[in-house]
Amino acid sequence: MGNRNSLESLAIVQFSICGWQAGIEAQHVRDSHAQPKSDQPEVMSKLLGFTGQHPNPDKFPQYLTLKHKSSGNQEVEVDGPTELLHLPVATIHPLPPLLAARTQLLGLRALALTDSKLTLLFEIS
Numbered sequence: 001m002g003n004r005n006s007l008e009s010l011a012i013v014q015f016s017i018c019g020w021q022a023g024i025e026a027q028h029v030r031d032s033h034a035q036p037k038s039d040q041p042e043v044m045s046k047l048l049g050f051t052g053q054h055p056n057p058d059k060f061p062q063y064l065t066l067k068h069k070s071s072g073n074q075e076v077e078v079d080g081p082t083e084l085l086h087l088p089v090a091t092i093h094p095l096p097p098l099l100a101a102r103t104q105l106l107g108l109r110a111l112a113l114t115d116s117k118l119t120l121l122f123e124i125s
Contacts, residue, residue: 009086016079030065041075
């Protein structure tokens with residue numbers, strides 16, 4: 001696959017979280033792996049403010065190492081599989097102001113709609 005123009009698409013790492021498809025910009029992810037590298041990785045659903053449990057019998061844990069400018073790397077657990085995607089920018093929609101003001105999901109910045117599938121896009125700080 002050739003180089004993608006950064007003005008036409010956004011590289012994200014997509015994963016599941018409490019039954020939803022979610023993603024973060026790939027530039028903030030150092031790597032993805034099947035086994036934890038740290039003793040107690042953070043759980044992404046808790047970091048982003050998801051509450052309640054949504055059972056998913058097909059889930060299996062995957063681990064992302066996130067890059068942080070101030071605190072170094074952080075390992076988080078997500079529901080696998082993880083996938084690197086290039087979302088066309090035309091499919092990405094900022095949150096409407098009312099939803100942005102009322103959401104309790106930390107870092108939720110946009111929604112992407114591709115092939116009738118909704119992906120929640122988060123900003124990780």
